Amino acid sequence: xxxxxxxxxxxxxxxxxxxxxxxxxxxxxxxxxxxxxxxxxxxxxxxxxxxxxxxxxxxxxxxxxxxxxxxxxxxxxxxxxxxxxxxxxxxxxxxxxxxxxxxxxxxxxxxxxxxxxxxxxxxxxxxxxxxxxxxxxxxxxxxxxxxxxxxxxxxxxxxxxxxxxxxxxxxxxxxxxxxxxxxxxxxxxxxxxxxxxxxxxxxxxxxxxxxxxxxxxxxxxxxxxxxxxxxxxxxxxxxxxxxxxxxxxxxxxxxxxxxxxxxxxxxxxxxxxxxxxxxxxxxxxxxxxxxxxxxxxxxxxxxxxxxxxxxxxxxxxxxxxxxxxxxxxxxxxxxxxxxxxxxxxxxxxxxxxxxxxxxxxxxxxxxxxxxxxxxxxxxxxxxxxxxxxxxxxxxxxxxxxxxxxxxxxxxxxxxxxx
Amino acid sequence: xxxxxxxxxxxxxxxxxxxxxxxxxxxxxxxxxxxxxxxxxxxxxxxxxxxxxxxxxxxxxxxxxxxxxxxxxxxxxxxxxxxxxxxxxxxxxxxxxxxxxxxxxxxxxxxxxxxxxxxxxxxxxxxxxxxxxxxxxxxxxxxxxxxxxxxxxxxxxxxxxxxxxxxxxx
Numbered sequence: 378x379x380x381x382x383x384x385x386x387x388x389x390x391x392x393x394x395x396x397x398x399x400x401x402x403x404x405x406x407x408x409x410x411x412x413x414x415x416x417x418x419x420x421x422x423x424x425x426x427x428x429x430x431x432x433x434x435x436x437x438x439x440x441x442x443x444x445x446x447x448x449x450x451x452x453x454x455x456x457x458x459x460x461x462x463x464x465x466x467x468x469x470x471x472x473x474x475x476x477x478x479x480x481x482x483x484x485x486x487x488x489x490x491x492x493x494x495x496x497x498x499x500x501x502x503x504x505x506x507x508x509x510x511x512x513x514x515x516x517x518x519x520x521x522x523x524x525x526x527x528x529x530x531x532x533x534x535x536x537x538x539x540x541x542x543x544x545x546x547x548x549x550x551x552x553x554x555x556x557x558x559x560x561x562x563x564x565x566x567x568x569x570x571x572x573x574x575x576x577x578x579x580x581x582x583x584x585x586x587x588x589x590x591x592x593x594x595x596x597x598x599x600x601x602x603x604x605x606x607x608x609x610x611x612x613x614x615x616x617x618x619x620x621x622x623x624x625x626x627x628x629x630x631x632x633x634x635x636x637x638x639x640x641x642x643x644x645x646x647x648x649x650x651x652x653x654x655x656x657x658x659x660x661x662x663x664x665x666x667x668x669x670x671x672x673x674x675x676x677x678x679x680x681x682x683x684x685x686x687x688x689x690x691x692x693x694x695x696x697x698x699x700x701x702x703x704x705x706x707x708x709x710x711x712x713x714x715x716x717x718x719x720x721x722x723x724x725x726x727x728x729x730x731x732x733x734x735x736x737x738x739x740x741x742x743x744x745x746x747x748x749x750x751x752x753x754x755x756x757x758x759x760x761x762x763x764x765x766x767x768x769x770x771x772x773x774x775x776x777x778x779x780x781x782x783x784x785x786x787x788x789x790x791x792x793x794x795x
Numbered sequence: 796x797x798x799x800x801x802x803x804x805x806x807x808x809x810x811x812x813x814x815x816x817x818x819x820x821x822x823x824x825x826x827x828x829x830x831x832x833x834x835x836x837x838x839x840x841x842x843x844x845x846x847x848x849x850x851x852x853x854x855x856x857x858x859x860x861x862x863x864x865x866x867x868x869x870x871x872x873x874x875x876x877x878x879x880x881x882x883x884x885x886x887x888x889x890x891x892x893x894x895x896x897x898x899x900x901x902x903x904x905x906x907x908x909x910x911x912x913x914x915x916x917x918x919x920x921x922x923x924x925x926x927x928x929x930x931x932x933x934x935x936x937x938x939x940x941x942x943x944x945x946x947x948x949x950x951x952x953x954x955x956x957x958x959x960x961x962x963x964x965x
Contacts, residue, residue: 525914529927532913547831551840553865561834647860647867649915651926667928672911672944729929 399585404602405609406591412486413589414616415479420577421617422472427570429465433458437517439563441556444519445643463632469511470635471624473658476504480686485711487693487700488590494690496587499580501687506576508659508683510569513562515656516554520640525653527554527562533666536676553646594699595774652728661718664725665744668737678741685748692748695755696775697762703771706758710747717743845963847955850902858918860907863962867907867915868950869923869936870960873900877921877934886937889946893935896949904962905936905947916947923947 386392436455438447451458480500483489489497516527531548535541550557591597627635635657639650655663665682669675693707701708717740724737767775846863848870853859855874860867873881878900881893897903907915909925916923916932922939923932931940936947951965 525927529912529914532911547835550834551836551865555840555865557837557840646865647862647915649917649926651917653914653927667942670941672942675942728926734929 401604401606403585403605404588405605406589406597407601407603407608408591408593408597409589409609409612410592411612411616412478412482413591414613414620415475415482416584417613418475418616418620419472419479421620422468422475423570423573423577426465426468426472427574429461429468430567430570432461433465434567437563439517439560441519441559441644444517444559448518460628463628467624467627467632467635469514470627470656470658471620472507473511475620476507477658480504481715484686484689485701485708486590486592487594487695487698489689490693491690492587493583493590496580496583497690498687499576499583501684503573503576503580505683506569506573510566510573511656511658513566513569516559516562517566518640519559519644520637521642521644521648521650522637522640522653524554524644524646525649526655527558529653531558533676533679536673555646592699592702594697594702654726657722657726660723660725661721661744662725664721664737665741667725667729668734668741678745682741682744685745688748689751692752693755694752695759697759697767698771698774704758704762706754706761707751710751710754714744714747717747845961847959847961849959851958855901861962863906863950868962869903869905869907869918869947871903871905871934873903873934880921881933881935884933886933886935886946887939888941889938889944891935891937891946896935896937896946898952898954902954902960903934903936904950904952904960906950907947909943910938910945910947911941911943 383393387394433451436447436451436458438444448462451462453459455461483497483500512526512530516523531545531554534544534548537544546552548558549555550561588602637654637656639653642650654660662679662682666675666679669678695704695707697704701711720740721737721744724733724740727733843864846861846868848859848861850870850872853870853872855872856877858869858871860869862868878893882900885892893900896905907923909916909927909930911925911928911930914925914927916925916930921934923936925931925943928942929940930938930943932943932947933939936949938944938946950962952960952962953965954960
């Protein structure tokens with residue numbers, strides 16, 4: 378019976394072949410380490426956020442007179458409302474954590490390099506969508522931090538040339554962040570996750586076209602690949618278990634650690650809290666915004682600080698495979714960059730004084746500087762490594778990749794490929 | 796003209812394709828307009844345009860915060876020393892004489908929204924300090940220390956009989 382049903386479907390929809398080619402039998406490099414778990418984890422958190430979000434929306438009221446109270450209603454009266462809300466609020470931080478680790482892995486192992494540029498750029502789009510979604514969701518509890526966070530961020534659009542003021546009013550639907558703003562942010566906060574799902578599909582189609590990168594940086598021939606199931610289903614689910622332990626510790630024991638205390642005060646448009654800070658995942662970019670003395674310059678710098686990553690496929694000009702694993706200077710620069718990010722995050726968190734502004738400016742300079750330095754270092758390092766003598770395997774690999782690049786266009790011309 | 800010639804007239808066909816594309820492009824843009832416009836302030840929001848406030852009961856040195864268009868407006872009754880001090884200086888890096896920022900030197904009326912990121916500065920000592928990013932303003936609402944690029948905005952206002960002020964109308 379089961380076979381007949383599947384056969385009936387297969388004649389009308391490629392179910393069996395899809396499952397075999399893209400899920401169970403999907404060829405995966407055998408040497409993936411646990412850093413390759415985070416894409417799967419990001420997908421898991423996305424599902425978790427959509428699920429908890431839909432159920433929260435059944436009890437939430439997007440109206441400035443009711444929204445703050447409706448959160449209290451969810452926390453106190455709704456069955457397991459506290460659980461749904463803490464899963465959702467912790468899930469936001471978890472989402473950024475896994476995405477940042479996912480990006481850090483890509484940078485470390487050089488996975489952004491050809492032929493995976495489109496994966497990197499769709500990923501960058503996903504990051505921007507995620508940031509927008511998180512930002513709009515943060516307004517919904519209508520606490521003091523929600524209100525002033527939204528005020529500051531919508532104000533960034535004043536930097537738009539000529540029509541800046543009108544753009545800000547248009548975004549808010551009022552002269553200040555108000556009921557109109559709250560309602561539209563709720564509508565968009567519900568919409569954006571579905572845009573994210575769409576972008577994830579594009580990301581995955583690209584992945585299944587170019588296949589996973591791997592720690593060696595070598596494009597493994599078919600014989601080095603193993604089927605996704607059961608080898609990587611097991612590995613991903615083990616990683617998921619570890620992730621869920623950390624996640625549950627926060628959901629059940631430390632849920633308030635990720636919520637600013639000031640957000641338990643209802644929004645007051647007449648009084649800015651003494652110390653406003655964004656959520657932890659925006660802190661480095663916020664520090665860059667604060668470091669630039671000029672307003673428009675600050676907004677441009679903050680936007681660029683997120684977008685700089687997309688230039689990496691062109692900024693990193695080294696042909697040594699394997700990313701930072703086989704490139705000592707790039708590796709050093711990578712760790713310095715991570716430290717710089719942490720410094721920026723800390724500077725973004727503490728109240729501004731003239732010393733922290735100076736440190737922030739130095740860290741901002743280093744942040745952008747490292748993207749420019751990598752263009753010079755990557756080539757110099759490659760020359761140095763070749764002069765010092767590469768391992769014979771790597772040398773043979775680079776030679777074969779160079780050959781492939783010559784062969785490929787020839788094939789295209791002769792028309793036996795696509 | 797033979798039928799084959801008419802069919803082969805690609806110039807005519809291209810022209811029609813271009814015109815159709817252009818007209819439908821305009822149509823799509825026109826259809827977007829109501830959606831974009833719906834996000835602009837609605838009539839009830841626009842109706843909040845003016846605020847009236849009674850100034851009696853404010854002593855020299857007192858400050859009140861009044862909501863106008865949902866934004867805080869600072870009304871400061873300045874003492875003689877404050878007026879003298881403000882008239883002596885031209886402010887910080889957005890210089891502007893104090894006379895141009897007030898209608899009566901005794902009353903300073905400014906929008907209490909930092910010109911940097913829109914936070915509400917707090918009254919601290921003489922002037923205001925914005926806690927978000929550390930901008931400092933003097934008793935004329937002029938910026939003394941960044942990152943705010945401009946002085947606090949002076950809203951349109953006028954005094955009416957009975958010691959009252961109407962904000963939102965010059």
